[in-house]
Amino acid sequence: MDFDFTPEQSQFKDELREFLRAEVPLEKQEVFGQWSEEQYQFGREINRQLAARNWLAIGLPEKYGGGGKGAIERGILAEELGYGRVPKAGFIGLGIVAPAIMAFGTKDQKDLYLSPIAKGEVEYCQGFSEPNVGSDLASLELRAERDGDGYVLNGAKMFTSYAFQADYIYLLARTDPQAEKHRGISLFIVDMKTSGISLQPLPYINGEMAAQVDFDNVCLPWSSLIGEENRGWYQAMTTLDYERSGLGRYGSVRRVFDDITDFCNDSAPDGGQPLAEHPLVRHQLADRRLGMETWKLLCWRVAWLQSTGSTPNAEASIAFLYGTDERLRFAEMAMEVLGPYATLRNGSGQAPLLGNIEGIHREAMHLHGAGTTEIHRNIIAQRGLGMPR
């Protein structure tokens, strides 16, 4: 066993943290529960700087502009970007689309798509969920019908984050309505400027502006298909590994936990001992620190499994589920310990910790994503423990 990085990995982590500390000052950092175009553009700028060092697409081959490194380095990058509160940008292309193209794309597709992703030049969004399709993703209804020149898309995608920023949408569509539901789905990359695509704004409670994406007779060239027709479900599931480890999410929450710990050690609101010396507060901080460290280990186990070439399955669900629960427990603890001040928003004069407390509580209402917690418990029981379906 080894719970540490190699010297090279440690060095990468240190350099990365130093770089981010220098380039992402406090006032440009992402605040939980807030989103702004300006911050997002700053995130893209940082991405391009990372790309210049071959750090951005750390896992892609160097010939496409990547770093040629493995899953551990991907994990380090994700955790540090989260911990450094770098405004999120580009992550769907980097985390989901590029691995899928690497695995299933033609040489032409690799040449066309990978390098712009690695350079941080393009933004992707992901079209999986639909208005009537949530946990049971394989029942999706967006149709892609063949006609003479290619496919024609009709239907809608829902909960599409970054749809307004995206150059392309990476989506699943039904190509064979007659087949068993998992076997009639294909993967496509679609230019968002294609005629027939329209966006309905779908603001999120964390300040993000997602969209419903409507497809009205959208014509796609044959080359938009990724991999094999009707094998899209299986392809998507095996490459759905952007932050499969969850280290990005962990890093961003851990940062606020560390901030609150500092705050409790430094602040004595009633003029007496610091908050952290109150037995109940101390107990809660210790309990949450245990939760954070556990979450971290569960995430790193996923990254390590990926680094060995395995496809983590129940392990990824365990890390995701634990993180979802822990984030909520932490948010509730934070709001309790800081009292009404925790409800103040970023920008309000007396808001502690940049308003990240109310923001993280808001973010913690995201009790889903890659399936509900119920779905993840099902996966752990059925795939992890071999219980009957």
Next chain:
Amino acid sequence: MDFDFTPEQSQFKDELREFLRAEVPLEKQEVFGQWSEEQYQFGREINRQLAARNWLAIGLPEKYGGGGKGAIERGILAEELGYGRVPKAGFIGLGIVAPAIMAFGTKDQKDLYLSPIAKGEVEYCQGFSEPNVGSDLASLELRAERDGDGYVLNGAKMFTSYAFQADYIYLLARTDPQAEKHRGISLFIVDMKTSGISLQPLPYINGEMAAQVDFDNVCLPWSSLIGEENRGWYQAMTTLDYERSGLGRYGSVRRVFDDITDFCNDSAPDGGQPLAEHPLVRHQLADRRLGMETWKLLCWRVAWLQSTGSTPNAEASIAFLYGTDERLRFAEMAMEVLGPYATLRNGSGQAPLLGNIEGIHREAMHLHGAGTTEIHRNIIAQRGLGMPR
């Protein structure tokens, strides 16, 4: 609304508590996790004294030796017997059999069975569970076949408490194997001395000696049938109301909670402030007190519903489920606060609170009874909230 007793009810409660305080001294009180024949016999003796005051069968009509009172008084009796740690005896006859006979028995059956129950002269056990039948009780397999002179029983009952003490067993048996499972079941009262009945000891971890009861061609007279043939399931379900409120269980746990609270206020194991002044202990005691008071209200709601003539259903499951959870939470808290001393058994010199702490933790492993907690959650969702089956 009214959260109090009538003056008459309060008087009954006071008199009862005074009586039990005088007649059930500490050394004769039941200890959680322990059972002895001697204590049980003492419980029967107390029952007979209660019967002499018409308090035992408080809910039965006076002409059968009962108290002629309602569900609130039944609740007071149950709570006080629990709180007074009166060794349990006679409760299946009083709580389950007598109400069933009142509702479905013939005049002859009433005359035959009720008065001995009310006088505390007979002991019943209950035969519902079977070796292969737990939560899905209606799938029971014990057969009762008609022959010329009556019924013949073949099969087995399981988890039968007090089988070794009982004069009669009150049981459900399948009389029509062809019918839908709920519609082929009948209710019987069977003399335990009948030839063909044998007992296999089944010791419980709380010190009780239950049994598996085997029936090998046991011949019953026609008169052993209670109510209508093949309606036994429905009859049993509507009269399964012994301590439906759960007040007996509540009372017995509450007593230990009060004991521990006293202990924490009086003891200072490290020579400093009393345990109850330690912030974390104080917090836990307060939290469990809230749990206890909530549990009490949920139980009394059931008793009150019964007093209005309603049949509590989801409400009884709520009280049962809450109590099962709260008892475990309390037991864990108690073991934590008292540390290793809490693991000492009654009789060991340094055991605090008569060894009731380890005993209640053991008892709290009874995470079932009247169905698992899962079954009760199903009932709350489906019957209480009208969710689909």
Next chain:
Amino acid sequence: MNFSLTSEQQLLRNTAREFLAIECPTSVVREAEESGVGHAPDLWRKMADLGWMGICLPKKYGGEESLLTDQTVLFEEVGRALVPGPLLSSSVLAAQIVLHGGTDQQKETLLPGMIRGEIILTLARGERLETSSQSGNLVLSGDSSFVRYAGSANQIICATRPAIGAWPDTTLVLVDGQADGVIKTAMESIANYPQFLVEFDDVSLPDDAVLGEIAEGRVALELATQRATVIQCAETLGRAEKVLDMVVEYAGMRQQFGQPIGTFQAVQHRCANLKVAVDSGRLLTYQAAWRLDQNLRASDEIAMAKAQSGTLSRLATETGHSIFAGISFTVEHDMHLYSDRAKIAEANLGDTEYHLDQMIVD
């Protein structure tokens, strides 16, 4: 022993629910919140006409003189419907302070107008508020945070601390929100109403600004806080009940894997757990209200109700967002209206930890 509402209380509940279904749809709720005023003037006037502002106030001031239990019934509905405006802070908390602490003159000046919906009061408290006597004049200084509706309230009741060596206990004073030296800074939060940091820069007060007598404000403040705490529990309870109704309905309708998600045991059990907490909250809340109505000692029961209320809030929030999942993360869905208010209510008038600490454990 009787755990049911009287027929009058059931009527009150039904009337309130029907009225609010028409007059307070979530469009009104959202408009009040988004306007920044936290108030729906039309709705406010109609609620005043129904007598809701004075439900527990004496008839001689225009009130209904009903039981706190009745107000509890009403506020379950207020919670369910997410009614905007200073109903709790003005018509319960502040009004009860005036009722228990004010002179006859002050009651006559303030309560009828409040009951008619024309006067809004608010409370400012805090360790740093102080009234002192300077050359024979009363002077108010210090500051108070989280003062609700301080921008629009007609009067601010300041609970000022005992002045060492002079006044041995809390003094309540009435201050015009527009007076010189009163500086208000908005505190932007997840709350659905405006709140302020209010600074009092040596504000001179007339002698009749003292509510009741100098140094005798504590009892009135405590009595009013007790009642407001019960009503806060009722409001939380109503919201949690509504969330439960909403998720049960949605789970019966939303199809996944070819069946309503309400058929899944995990979803059923989440709902069952919330049902247990809702029923517990109702019993604890009404027990506290009933004891106050009976003039029985109720401080423990109030603490228990409020401690449980925090837990109930969290469970309703988690259950709602879990079952609604993705859709509840959107602004257009109503769930976040419930979860934001739940979080505010949890902290208001003492959270779970605070009230557990108030409980007697001996």
Next chain:
Amino acid sequence: MNFSLTSEQQLLRNTAREFLAIECPTSVVREAEESGVGHAPDLWRKMADLGWMGICLPKKYGGEESLLTDQTVLFEEVGRALVPGPLLSSSVLAAQIVLHGGTDQQKETLLPGMIRGEIILTLARGERLETSSQSGNLVLSGDSSFVRYAGSANQIICATRPAIGAWPDTTLVLVDGQADGVIKTAMESIANYPQFLVEFDDVSLPDDAVLGEIAEGRVALELATQRATVIQCAETLGRAEKVLDMVVEYAGMRQQFGQPIGTFQAVQHRCANLKVAVDSGRLLTYQAAWRLDQNLRASDEIAMAKAQSGTLSRLATETGHSIFAGISFTVEHDMHLYSDRAKIAEANLGDTEYHLDQMIVD
């Protein structure tokens, strides 16, 4: 980064599991418990022959000199199989005290015999234990509760408190369990081994009874406690894993409502929650062991592992009894063997609260 066992460790695990499946069925476990001795002599001898008593002890005393990580692997299996006997208290805790605190002479006297399974040591600690020097002789006085196997141990290591004005720190002394003035009273508990209140009535000790040097016992005690705490976590982890295996198997077999109960979502989710806790426990425990093996600062990681271990114990107990339901309330079913030991292990070497309190939060 590597979270997998080495092939040697996997071999150790498999060998131990196979050995214990044959040599330590629950009949042996129950017999050891019911005999009151808490010991299975045959099994003990065989485990000694396999080198288990000396797995982490130096080769020169007959040990294997393996890593703590290897001992962790071994104790997962010990926990799974409910192995009876003073493996943890003698061969880990006491042995490590001797190793880190004893003189060469003492190590040579005690360790080889202990590794061969012939010597049993136990530890007595407590605020009231005191060694003093009376007219040139060492005298031990005071008492200690919960001393495991004190009835059968060859020697009791007493951790005695600093003597005010004389010795500034903990002194460790070795006492013959049969010496005059050593009074042992059995403490009957849910534990599966005998334990005693041991009183020392001014017991005279020879000079070489001091383990190491006077007033220099603290470091050895701490180092040994750290290692024993990790091993206690491993034992708990093994038990929890076994409970998980047992319930998953039972749920796949037990039919209710015409299907295996393992098809019910509520049962699956209970198992999933235990799986999450088991995996968390494994990572935390091995992290602590690995850090000790690497000579890295590990006190925080040990505290975290043990704090989580208490939670894991409770969850395994609740999950087991919930899924096995009625049958697990019977003495003949094995579940209670797991839950009793879980409760003892939770309190041993500091419970969750204690270890949360040890953690750094700055």
